[in-house]
Amino acid sequence: MEARRSRNQHQNLSSSSSSTSYTQKKPSNVTRHQSKFSSSARSHSNAARVPFNNAQEDATDADPQSFPDFNPLVGTCPYMCPERERIQRENLRDLAVFERLHGNPAKSSPSLAVKKFCRTISTKYIQPFDVRPLNVLEDTLNYLMSLLESKEHPFEVVHDFISDRTRSIRQDLTMQNIINKKAIYMYEQMVKFHVISHHKLRHSMSDPNIASMHHLNLEQLTKTLASLFNLYEANRNSTYVHENEAEFCSLHVLLHLDSSSKPTVNLYIIGVEPLSLWFCCVPALVLKSKEMQFARRILRSFRLGNYKEFFWTTASQASYLQYCVMEPYINEVRALAISCINFGGYKLHPYPLFNLSKLLMIEESDLESFCNSCGLKTCTDESGNKLLPTKQTTFSHPKGGFQHYSFLGLQEYESKF
Numbered sequence: 001m002e003a004r005r006s007r008n009q010h011q012n013l014s015s016s017s018s019s020t021s022y023t024q025k026k027p028s029n030v031t032r033h034q035s036k037f038s039s040s041a042r043s044h045s046n047a048a049r050v051p052f053n054n055a056q057e058d059a060t061d062a063d064p065q066s067f068p069d070f071n072p073l074v075g076t077c078p079y080m081c082p083e084r085e086r087i088q089r090e091n092l093r094d095l096a097v098f099e100r101l102h103g104n105p106a107k108s109s110p111s112l113a114v115k116k117f118c119r120t121i122s123t124k125y126i127q128p129f130d131v132r133p134l135n136v137l138e139d140t141l142n143y144l145m146s147l148l149e150s151k152e153h154p155f156e157v158v159h160d161f162i163s164d165r166t167r168s169i170r171q172d173l174t175m176q177n178i179i180n181k182k183a184i185y186m187y188e189q190m191v192k193f194h195v196i197s198h199h200k201l202r203h204s205m206s207d208p209n210i211a212s213m214h215h216l217n218l219e220q221l222t223k224t225l226a227s228l229f230n231l232y233e234a235n236r237n238s239t240y241v242h243e244n245e246a247e248f249c250s251l252h253v254l255l256h257l258d259s260s261s262k263p264t265v266n267l268y269i270i271g272v273e274p275l276s277l278w279f280c281c282v283p284a285l286v287l288k289s290k291e292m293q294f295a296r297r298i299l300r301s302f303r304l305g306n307y308k309e310f311f312w313t314t315a316s317q318a319s320y321l322q323y324c325v326m327e328p329y330i331n332e333v334r335a336l337a338i339s340c341i342n343f344g345g346y347k348l349h350p351y352p353l354f355n356l357s358k359l360l361m362i363e364e365s366d367l368e369s370f371c372n373s374c375g376l377k378t379c380t381d382e383s384g385n386k387l388l389p390t391k392q393t394t395f396s397h398p399k400g401g402f403q404h405y406s407f408l409g410l411q412e413y414e415s416k417f
Contacts, residue, residue, distance in 0.1 A: 072177035075131030080140045081113035082130045089113070096161050098147060114140060117167040132172050134182060141169055141186055145193065156210050159197050163220060166190045170224070179234050187228040188244055192321060194221035195251065199324040203404055225252060236283075246289035247319060249282060253295035254325040257302050294322070302329065307337040311361045315409035323413050331402035334360045335374055338388070338395070342376060345390030353378065353386040361408040370405060373398045 079086075086108055089095055093105050099114065101107045115132065132140065144162045170190070173183055194217055201214040225248065232245050256275045279287070286292055294317045301310040310333050314326070337360055341351055353371075357364040368378050368386055375394040379387050407413075 073126065073128055073131060073175060075133045075136070075172060075176055076128040077130060077132045078136060079110040079113075080132070080136065080143065081108075081110070081115045082132075083110075085115060085130070086110070086113040089116075097153065097157065098161055114144065114165045115168045115172075117164050117171060121171075126175065131175055132169075134173075134176075134178055137169050137172055138182065138186065141166070141189060144169075145189060148193070148196070155197075155200050156204065156213060159201065159217070160213065162193060163197070163217065166193065167220070170227070179231055181235065184228070184231050184235065184242060187224060187231055188248065190224050191221065191228055191248060191251070194218075194224060195321050195324045197221075199327055202328060206400075222255070241283060241285045241289075246286050246291040247321065249286050250289075250291040250295035250322060251325050252278070253292070253299055254322060257299060257326060257329050290317075291319070291322075294318070298326065302333065305336055305340075307333050307340075308359065311359065315361050315407070318410065318413075320413050323407075323410060327407075330407060331370075331405065334362065334370060334405075335397060335402075338371060338374060338376065341388070342390050342392055342395055347389070347391040350379065350381075350387035350389045353388055356388065357408075361410075362405055363408065366405045370402070373402065 089099075090106055090108055095105055095108050095113070099108045099112045101109050101112060144165055147158055147162060150158050169186065173186070197217045198214070198221060201210055201217055205211040205214055228248060229252075232242050235242070253275070282292070294313065297313050298310060301307075301313065314323070314330070318326070338356075341356070345351055353364050353367050357367045360367065362370065364386060371378055371388055375396045376388065376392050377394075379389055381387055
């Protein structure tokens, strides 16, 4: 009996020791990054189950606790919009202009109706036939992206519809815990949509409604970008960088050009961290990419006021998406350059606008208008050349903001807007 009790105690101790060893298992690389900045950050094993930092936000947007430890389901809905939702919205006349069959506000079809985003939702009431599987979600996203080319309606109308329906796509992806490469591609497409909208909506912000829409779009851009980064991490391979990861990381950097602005998105961790700490989490292969080198060069030249390097680098290296993000800052740098030339120039030698236009990547006629909007007068010499007299004391930023001016060397991007 005494020998048997001793063996049982030994087995219990061994079991306890094994359990302790498992719970103290060495964390993954992601968890080590998280522990540096937040003790409440999730481990990588949890991230593999629900990989998005704001995945629950994508699912509910208002109640992050609506999906605690849910079991992913598999959607069976074969249409872009579940049939019962379509019928209900037909009865309520709750159809967007793109969903109306022959313009009838009370009639739609499976080829037109697209599932709306639902802010408050509970897994208790979710049925598989209300959730779209991956192949249907892909087709739905492709359909929505095709509407971007629509000229029949103002862009803000197109944006409002696509923005809501892509949130619904993110919701369905989250509920099914889809984290594969196809999900990565879909998130990249949705980030592209919000980046393009960020640029297009900005030029109509004199309308308060569109200004509010622009703010909400930036919010969705940062949330979608954060989820995309976590998808990259959930599929991380130490020797592999996702095809478009470097460019999307560069967009995050460019969103932080203005040092007075608050950080907009966070990478790999829950909470907010300065951009300098964010760089510590970026894989070395991404940091060495030409896209990230470009973004860091732009960031440095912007904050140092090196306008010559800023414009030369932008004109020679900026991609379409990078230009969309940084375009709001271009006129700020132009104003800085004109201010420096005005206050630092020699009064007896006015600065030729032709030379200045080449430096600031702007048409000479636009530059004259730009100088006037900053409170500076221009003049013309005997040969008919436009000049900017220096040492003027009337320089100021326009109260209503800068109007849109083209960027020399990137006309092909301008034509897309």
